[in-house]
Amino acid sequence: MLISRRQQSAIKEVVVENVKGDGGGRGAFEYGDIAVDEGSRVSSDLVFDPQRMHLYAMTERKVTKVRVQDCGVYKTCGECLGARDPYCGWCSLENKCSLRSDCQDAAKDPLYWISYKSGRCTTITSVTPNQLQRTTARTLSLVIDNLPTLSGQFQCAFSAFGKTLLTNATRTANGVSCTTPRTDHIPANPPGQHHFTAKLSVRTTTGPDFVATNFTFFDCTTYTSCTECVSSSYPCDWCVDGHRCTHDTAENCRNDILVTGVNRIGPSIRSGPGFCPRINATASVSTEILVSHGIKKSIKVKVENIAQFIVQTNFVCQFNIEGRVTHVRAQLLGDIIYCDDMEFTYSSRAPNITATFAVIWGGSKPLDNPDNVHVLIYRCREMADNCGLCLALADKYLCGWCQTSDKCEVREQCDRSGIGGSVSVATGAPWLDRDQICPNPEVKRFDPRLGPWEGGTNVTIEGVNLGKTFADIAGGITVAGMPCHPYKELYVQTRRIVCLVDSPQNIEARRGPVIVRVSNFKGESADYYEFVNPVIESIHPTRGPLSGGTQLTIRGQFMNAGSSIHAVIDPSLACSITSTNSSHAICRTSASNRLRSGELQMSFDRGIRRYTRQMFQYVEDPTIEYAESGVVSQVKVPKGVPSGGIIISVVGNNLEYIQEPKMFVRYRDVVHSSSCQVLSNQRMECRSPSVPVLGQQISPEEPLSLDYGFLMDDVPSVRNLSHSTNYSKFLLYPDPVYEKFDEEVKYYKSDYLTINGINLDRACQENDVEVSIGTAPCNVTSLSRNQLTCRPPSAQPPAAGSNPNDAPEVVVLVGRNLRYVIGKLSYDSPNSGEGQLPRSVIIGVTIGCGLLVFVFICVVIAYRRKSTESSRVLKSMQEHMDQLELQVAAECKEAFAELQTEMTDLTSDLTSGGIPFLDYRTYAMKILFPSMEEHTLLQWERPELLRKDKPLRLFGQLLMNKTFLLLFIRTLESNRYFYMRDRVNVASLIMVTLQSKMEYCTDILKTLLAELIEKCMEGKSHPKLLLRRTESVAEKMLSAWFTFLLYKFLRECAGEPLYLLFRAIKHQVDKGPVDCVTSEARYSLSEEKLIRQSIDYKIMTVYVSISPQTIYVSGLEAHTDNTDTPVKVLDCDTIVQVKDKALDTIYRSTPYSQRPRKEDLDLEWRTGTSGRLVLYDEDSTSKVEGDWKKLNTLAHYRVPDGALLTLIPKQSSMYNLSILSDQHRGGAADKGHHHKYETLNLNLSKFSSASPPMSRATSPMNHHGDRSHGGGGGGHGTHDRGGDQDPSVKVWHLVRHHDHDNNRKDGDQRGNKMVSEIYLTRLLSTKITLQKYVDDLFETIFSIANRGSALPLAIKYMFDFLDDQALQHGITDPEVVHTWKSNSLPLRFWVNLIKNPNFVFDVHKSNIVDSCLSVVAQTFMDSCSTSDHRLGKDSPSSKLLFAKDIPVYKEWVERYYADIKTMAAISDQDMNAMLAEESRQHTVDFNVNCALQELYNYADRYYEQLMMALEEDEFSQKQRLAYRLEQVRNLMAAEMGSP
DSSP: OEEEEOSSSEEEEEEEEOOOTTSOOOEEEEEEEEEOOTTSOOOSOOEEOTTSSEEEEEOSSOEEEEESOOGGGOOSHHHHHHTTOTTEEEETTTTEEEEGGGSTTTTTOTTTEEETTTOOOOEEEEEESSEEETTOOOEEEEEEETOOOOOSOEEEEEEETTEEEEEEEEEOSSEEEEEOOOTTTSOOOOTTOSEEEEEEEEEESSSOOOEEEEEEEEOGGGOOSHHHHHHSSSOOEEETTTTEEESOHHHHOTTSOEEBOTTOOSOOSSBSGGGSOEEEOOTTSOSEEEEETTEEEOOEEEEEOOOHHHHTSOEEEEEEETTEEEEEEEEEETTEEEEOOEEEOOOSOSSEEEEEEEEEETTTEEOBOTTOOEEEEEOHHHHOSSHHHHHTSOGGGOOEEETTTTEEEOHHHHHHHTTTOOOOTTTSOSEEOTTSOOSOOEEEEEEOSEEETTOOOEEEEEEEEEOSSHHHHTTOEEETTEEEEEOSTTOBTEEEEEEEEOOOSSOSOEEEEEEEEETTEEEEEEEEEEEEOOEEEEEEOSEEETTOOOEEEEEEESTTOSSOEEEEETTTEEEEEEEEOSSEEEEEEOOOSSOOEEEEEEEETTEEEEEEEEEEEEEOOOEEEEEEOSSOOSSOOOEEOTTOOOEEEEEEESGGGOSSOEEEEEETTEEEEEEEEEOSSSEEEEEOOOOOOTTOOOOSSSOEEEEEEEEOTTOSTTTTGGGSTTSOOEEEOOOOEEOOOSSSEEEOOSSOEEEEEESTTSSOOGGGEEEEETTEEEEEEEEOSSEEEEEOOSSOOOOSSSOTTSOOEEEEEETTTEEEEEEEEEOSOSOOSOOSSOHHHHHHHHHHHHHHHHHHHHHHHHHHHHHHHHHHHHHHHHHHHHHHHHHHHHHHHHHHHHHHHHHHHHHHHHHHHOOOBOOHHHHHHHHHSTTOSSOGGGOOOOHHHHHTHHHHHHHHHHHTSHHHHHHHHHHHHHSTTOOHHHHHHHHHHHHHHTGGGHHHHHHHHHHHHHHHHHHHHHSSSOGGGTTSSOOSHHHHHHHHHHHHHTHHHIIIIIHHHHHHHHHHHHHHHHTSOBOTTTOOBSSOSOGGGBOOSOOOOOEEEEEEEEOHHHHHHHTOOOSGGGOOEEEEEETTOBHHHHHHHHHHHHTTTSOGGGSOOGGGEEEEEEETTTEEEEEOSBSTTOOEETTEEEOOBHHHHTOOTTOEEEEEETTTSHHHHHHHHHHHHOOSSOTTOOOSSBOOOOOGGGOOTTSOOSSGGGSOOSSEEEEEOSSOGGGOOEEEEESOOOTTOEEESSOOTTOOOTTOOHHHHHHHHHHHHHHHHHHHHHHHHHHHHHHHHHHHHTOSEETTEEOOHHHHHHHHHHHHHHHHTTOOOHHHHHHHHHHHTIIIIIHHHHHOGGGTBSOOOOHHHHHHHHHHHHHHHHHHOOSOOOOOTTSOHHHHHTTTTHHHHHHHHHHHHHHHHHSOOOOHHHHHHHHHHHHHHTTTSSOHHHHHHHHHHHHHHTHHHHHHHHHHOHHHHHHTHHHHHHHHHHHHHHHHHOO
């Protein structure tokens, strides 16, 4: 090998071979270059190191050590040997390119290390077979050239998707042979792929791969159509009857018609896709079948290769429209498939959509569709919104303009919509085709609106129906009465015309509309086109540089007239128009080759205008002599800082002719610019640009040198000044840093103020820095490298800001962008007086005395604190805990005593008035259809159902067929568009329909539950998840089944403790304040609904009576003989809350739905014989703070304890009528009229401006109504309102959330802090108070015999069924069956009633009561769970409240389930007798025909899918259920069509 120098900076590597001593010849070739030192020549003195692995090369500047080889860069044997590097060879055993010395055992075999001379790599030349079906195993034969002799076991490695599979290999004469891996270990094909390529390599057990190639695994079963299968590049065949692709026809296609693949070796009579059963699109038939939206059409297609056994099957046409799959029947006649008529519709707003099309045979086998025959559904009206565009659509769409509907439609749709419609007089036909002309051309807009009177303006007209061809409009366009000649090449069919308007030949003003005539029709613009006379009045500026770029403003009249406006100067120099309007135009001057003056000339289309009063003068380009900033020196250098804003003085010539000069700096190829101000023709000032350095550190000693220049119109000579040798670079120094004062407040002592800093004058001078003290400047007198000096004002200036008496701040502003706050400055001396002693002595003595005193005090305090701290802390904590314990105990005791007294009264009321149970019908409807107020099942007068009586009766008979009903449910649930709400609705409707046949209903339910359990066991979900959520019809039917059968148990047993719990919660909540807006309460079980503030309130008793008008209007009998009823209220209650409590007390034994509505009543406060005041939640006296308004309370009106209140009808009281009559009789002029009422005899001086005077005059009755606020706490969501209301005002009652009051008092803050520490005790006190009622309810539910009532048979029957199912499926885990039972009854039925007692009783459930009931329901659910809940300090309070009770409740549940299991089994006879009695009692509770109609609607919606299921089921076939359903549908259709 020779190493030779190149002429430049590299060394050439050359190999010389076959050197003969006699000089007969030699061979040499170059194989590489070694780079040494770019830009430097290599010396001829080249020296090897002792190992001859490195070479020392010398250039002008350095000596470089370079490697003579780099074998490691070659990764394959071919690359290694192809490089022809004599140092390198391929090490076969280690599979790398290396030196011979680096290859282990290279000397043992020439094939272990292969040099470039041999040129023979170890290579796999062939693999037999070279591809294989993924699911089969074969022995592969690998032919390997130059395979070295190796000891040890050969292996074949198959690598794909990061996984390597090994099989043993055996050496053969030509290579090796090995088997493929086990088929279950071979990875699956990637989704959508039919094969994958693995790396097949050969290795030994101890070494790496030494040779590799690619091997393909394919999978014929991934092909789903015959055409794809037999056309593939793999040996795949198609089984026609089996409808699958296979590689093994002997195994998978016995007794079947076979189409062999094109790559299958061997003879075949059916080979290739030409023999596949398929839809055939011939040359004469398009693959696109066009159907208009809403049109019924029968699709027909040609097919071929249809075998006889295919002919004998049923054909179905399948269409996929927007993901909605629709099937219609089809029949084969000859070689044509005819699909039944079908209406094609789609819901999107697209002009057209493509619907995939398939012909299905044999139930689920589609014919091939290689040509992609598809249906294109289109809407003409979406493709064209006017007549012109409509008639210009392609012929294939058959669209035309329907004049009756004024839309683009096909003829059939127009014929339907045109029944009884009008016909155009002009055309005489309701539907226009392509050969006719649209009757209503319209000109929507045109541009320009102005043009010169000389004409030549190109007017662009846009509109609709502007002709179908150019000939339609060629001679029919006029603009303001003048002909306009259209351009054919610019004409856009029906929509756009560009025409050249003629001149009116006179200068007089002329205006008129744009008219387009199409045949006998014309369209006229609403706006007018006007011929005008443009006039130039002035130009500015009048001078500009030779290089051009001056923005010339031309003022005048009609400067925007015409379509083509141009400007020139002298007249060869163009001035490019950049913008125009009616009063001025702006153009940019072009460059001139000499100094000159010229007049301005403008052309407006054909009109020429000259401005001769003033010439525009080209002057010499500006020049820059120098630019400098910072400290003045001999070298003029512009300097700056990254923050910018430094003043740069620029000196030059002709500067004042530039309008907006700018300076720019280029940093990292990004241009940063700033504006300049021209001071004179020779001077201007610029601010240095801001340059973001992006974290780069700039050395103050070595600033960045940047290119800079100036932007002065189009002058090129000043753009890159720094490129010229006469100008220096722009120097960028680091930002100056100003240091803060050492003290918080610096005292001003001398005439000057000194501020320290770093790099202060690197780029700045005095006029770059501004110093301000408060609101006054501090004149800068000097600026050095590290110090700034300025002269402050003689007197201390006021501080800048809201408080001018503060010490003013010293602020340094550098270059307008960089701001430093140095600190505060005070002119006052820290020593107000002068002593005789030196100041230092006084300070020293003072400090010494202070230290002695301080040390003494610290010693005393430490001693006292150490001796008393422990006892004091202990005593304080003990007192605090005792006080808190007494407070909580007293509160709980008082609350419990009050509740027991109240509940005793309630229990006595129950004996007389009873519990307000809902009737069976209302109870069932609320649970089955909770979101519907008035369901059609409760409507009996429905004449349309009487006409459908027969088909509904037949459909009801079908539902009574178990096969049909199960298939009906399974079909609906299998459809992915059958959503959750549909499942719930269908289950409820089925239960209503089967209520009269509860035995049959129970049988259906058991069958569905057994199927659900079977599916759960076969699936991947855990068995405990069964029945947890309502995801199937069966689960909702189970809930309804318990709803029907446990109503009697509710009335006789469980209803009473549930009602008592509800009333106990309501009483406990109402006993304390309840926020009417947020629903938060003082007494709550829910932490989210707990008032966390201290609310001052007083318990009052008011006496409420019902006015005779109220009794008359409500139609109710008077309660308590219309006497004043004592009602317990709080002074913080709103008026609506008082009304609620009054109605609850007066009508305590009356169901809620039969009481008067509080919204219909007003609350009147009366005193004496005639004093009256109507109270409202909101009126003109309400307190307003900012945008918050507080609701009125009894305390607001100062209603005393024992006050007399009356509930009166709204707008109906006698004094209201009196006022209205007085207002009617009186008027604006009658100012002395006295109202006919008496005011309350109270001392008005007691009331502040926020509290209203107690008189009728302040009752804001002129405008009053109801207003609903979010939340509606405590069930009081509707508030009385009087007076006009501002909708932007937010109302509040007790708690004002998100209200940050800066003026809140310290006492309030301490109060709120105290409440936030003890509020959890309120939850606990409420829980302890209600504990008895929760225990009673849970004990009643989880007892097999309680309150004299036995366990309902339905519970025992269903639990036994679940036990049997667990036994059948081999489930031995008791927790699984426990979970099934909990999910089926407690969590599915009881939790719903606990959370919603209004489903059982005629009561009103407020928001706060609902929150408390939710906590009880959560406790109930936790009690039924088998898992242990680990609770900590971060657990929710709803779980912590009953944490100690839940284990007890769990024992009750387990005992309950065990007791039920040990009870004697219920015989089928007893169960059926009970079910028959239930059916008999409730036969006529619901309109079953309504339920049947709703169920039939579902059957009709999924009719085709249901029919297919019925036809395929053998039991259905025997009973002809499909025929019976079709018969019902035909009867329904006949009834729908009959009048």
